[in-house]
Amino acid sequence: MGNPFTSSGGNLSGFARDVIPVTPNDGADLPGGVAICLRVTGNAGNIKITTVAGTDRTIAVAAGADLQVGIVRVWATGTTATAIVAFVV
DSSP states (O other): OOOTTTTTTTOOOSOOSEEEEOOOOSSOOOTTSOEEEEEEOSOOEEEEEEETTSOEEEEEEOTTOEEOSOEEEEESTTOOOOSEEEEEO
């Protein structure tokens, strides 16, 4: 699926169409498309992401917390949080 943020002005309403487990990867984008949210279901830590704006960010995330931003990639290098799931539209 394409980038749902392209024509929506950055705000989406409604539900994600799926929740997929994330395998952090330095060389590939998320296989389910653009995520509207990540949730750490394991241990807290850092998550390195690439946003839909094309910016790489490293963010500290608590266990059980959500990271609500358009995300295209979760990097292996720089990611220490475990058991991450992505909400994809």
